[in-house]
Amino acid sequence: MASTDFNHWLVAKTAQRGEASAARSTGVMGARKSASDATVCAIWMLIDCATVVMAAMLAIVLRKGMQGSLLRHSALQYNTPNVFFLYIAGFTLVLLLVNRSRGLYDALLSRSGLREQRLSLEACLTAGLILAGALYLARQDTVSRAVVTTTILISAFLLALRRGIWRYLAYKRFERGINTRNVLIVGTGTAAVAVQNHLQRVRRLGFICKGFVRTESDGHNGVEGVLGDTSEIGRLVRQHFIDDIFVAGPCERGLMQQLLAEAAESGADVRVIPDMYDGVAWNVPVEYVGQFPTLPLHRRQIPVVGLMVKRLLDIAVSSVALILLAPLLLGIALAVRLDSEGPVLYPSERVGRKGRIFKCLKFRTMVMDAEARKEALRHMNERDGVLFKISHDPRVTRIGQFLRKYSLDEMPQFFNVLMGDMSIVGPRPPLAGEVCQYELPHLRRLNVLPGITGLWQIYARQDPSFDNYISLDTAYVNNWSLWLDLKIITRTFGVVLSGTGN
16 A cells, blocks of 8 residues: 555544444643653752763863873873862863753754854853853962863754754654654634644744634634544544644633643643733743744653663664674575576565664565465465455565574564664554554554564464554553563574464
């Protein structure tokens, strides 16, 4: 199935197969900064501390004209006074406080790149002036003014460089549809359309507007992209993998409580345009999304540190695997090429996180006309539901049988992991044709990155039951932890060596 057909199906899917979700009652109308925000802030603070320490060491090296390595010539050998490091600690503390007060540890894309660079430089200069004043008042003649000045300048440069690189990488991910946030706008009035236009125009924000939800006060004003009314919010949030609900129209208290209950059930965040929310969110801090002030009323808790470690683990494992297994990869590629006509790699269109289509790489294990022969072999299918599998598939090549038995055909997927399309551990990446037959609850398995290995691959690879296949993937999504990933990776080695693939 072409990706455009799949996207059209995803838009219309749950209108044909709806399943109402139970709303949980909630009386919480305010929102605090989530624990995930505090964790992200702490991480960036630690990185800034390390940056300043690096800048101070570089300043000492430059001042002393050091030619060797830091291991042979430490700062103490040059009689750098210990009081210098106390002042640098004070400079770092002031810098962190200024950065925090200016919102430099808030969401990265809530401000422009130029404004962020200006604020970063201003923070360094402010902290630097306070440091210089402290040295003057304390009459610390033993501390080199050149080293202090160089430390401030290098810190400013490195912090600006770090923020610029991180922003550039974020933009690149957004261009590929990775780490973007899907938005549903409640309301169809002027404010709602203005929010949509702003999100579409300013791509750096990383938001993708999926459409509007009509309220009772909106009527039919001819706005394009209306997906339904407020009674369908629960279905729409799941169908379109919504991350944020923007309330940009008149919304009475009862409807807002219903919306918050749906958000708590589905894990979506809720933001409100202040003018549209009369008195319900007192004392809630205002956060900007581009030029629009919003009030965050509900936020899901995201294990930021765990997800960051998972991504670092993905990069490390896939990089090491590709380097160590390079000779084996080349040997397999040669064997595939000599065994049958056709390309070495088979880029299969798969459905990833939030319904994103990507090219899943595998070594080709079938003949070139395998897809055309699929329908003729449908009667031999050994799996139930939407899955298709034949133990002795006549389309599989000789070398393909060996590769499948030991899962060697999936080794090129380490490139998908490096690109961010997949993870080492996660649900199996389904075909678009399979997803088109999913019921609404099945879409939950698409809330995370697909993986090379997972619970289904190690526990039920030969199980023909589609329900077990879905239940294992859903269990992984609901109970994810780094420890669970490590256990799955460990068990995968035994499964691969036993040759249970086909």
